[in-house]
Amino acid sequence: MANKESKYKASKYKEPESSFVRQNKKLTKSEKREERKAWLFLLPSLAGILVFVLIPFADVIRRSFCEAMSNKFVGISNYKMVLTNEAFGLAVKNTVKFIGICIPLLLILSLILALLLYRQKRLEGFLKTSFLLPMAVPVASIVILWKLIFHEKGLLNVLLSHLGIGTIDFMNSDKAFLVLVFTYLWKNVGYDMILWLTGLNDISVSLYEAASVDGAGAFAKFRYITLPKLVPTMFMIGALSFINSFKVFREAYLIAGDYPDNSIYMLQHIFSNWFVSLDIQKMSAAAVLLILVFLSLILSFIRFDREEE
Numbered sequence: 001m002a003n004k005e006s007k008y009k010a011s012k013y014k015e016p017e018s019s020f021v022r023q024n025k026k027l028t029k030s031e032k033r034e035e036r037k038a039w040l041f042l043l044p045s046l047a048g049i050l051v052f053v054l055i056p057f058a059d060v061i062r063r064s065f066c067e068a069m070s071n072k073f074v075g076i077s078n079y080k081m082v083l084t085n086e087a088f089g090l091a092v093k094n095t096v097k098f099i100g101i102c103i104p105l106l107l108i109l110s111l112i113l114a115l116l117l118y119r120q121k122r123l124e125g126f127l128k129t130s131f132l133l134p135m136a137v138p139v140a141s142i143v144i145l146w147k148l149i150f151h152e153k154g155l156l157n158v159l160l161s162h163l164g165i166g167t168i169d170f171m172n173s174d175k176a177f178l179v180l181v182f183t184y185l186w187k188n189v190g191y192d193m194i195l196w197l198t199g200l201n202d203i204s205v206s207l208y209e210a211a212s213v214d215g216a217g218a219f220a221k222f223r224y225i226t227l228p229k230l231v232p233t234m235f236m237i238g239a240l241s242f243i244n245s246f247k248v249f250r251e252a253y254l255i256a257g258d259y260p261d262n263s264i265y266m267l268q269h270i271f272s273n274w275f276v277s278l279d280i281q282k283m284s285a286a287a288v289l290l291i292l293v294f295l296s297l298i299l300s301f302i303r304f305d306r307e308e309e
Helices: 003-014 019-024 029-063 077-083 086-118 124-136 137-149 155-162 178-201 205-213 218-229 231-256 267-276 281-307
Strands: none
Touching: 003 205, 003 218, 029 281, 086 124, 086 231, 124 178, 137 155, 137 178, 137 231, 155 205, 178 231, 205 218, 218 231, 231 267, 231 281, 267 281
């Protein structure tokens, strides 16, 4: 009887297979058939990625080592030309400055709003809609509104004149950078707030109750429970905010044109100008450099995220 029970327990409570065993386990005929079906469904998407993404990118890499007209191989001279270009240096400097200021500000502001909204259950729906409205406003409407407010003879300058401060040319001075930062924060803070709220709602209430029993205050709960639990959400929001920071070029371009004030001359401006003048070799070399930088950043984020987990 004991032998039967031990055999039953051994058969019932088997140790889970390791990932190596699962990967090297032979598939049955039905499993192979299902796998083939899955690849057939994926084939159109993979073909589209190959034709419209990978092959053109491979051609960009090739062009970065060649002359635009003659296709003559010139080595790394295109990269040297890009790295010594003053306009490219200014665009990189402004873009890095913009990202370095905007993303931390956006993460902090949206987290504060999410924490405040998390406690306001009565007005939660109304406030969510209010903060998300800027994302629904078309870019052309934002540009008209900004010109109405920030123009040299706009509403803000009229107010400053009445206060005796004097007028400020916001869009044709270094103040244009502040306008661009404000635009980015105003448009994205609501979206990031919703993402923070999703992370906050995933934290178990029992953790806070247990901390209260142990005598923990509000700051201790935030430091030792809320922040550690929000680390995965923070990485996701940071990545999305980084991507969205490059979309602010539309507002800057429509407000100030091809050649705005030096404070808001971004990488998107220089790529647009190179495209108009057909400087293909410069565009290709700069694109390869930027992709290498972005790839290294993404890999470092993934590595740090895994270490945190």
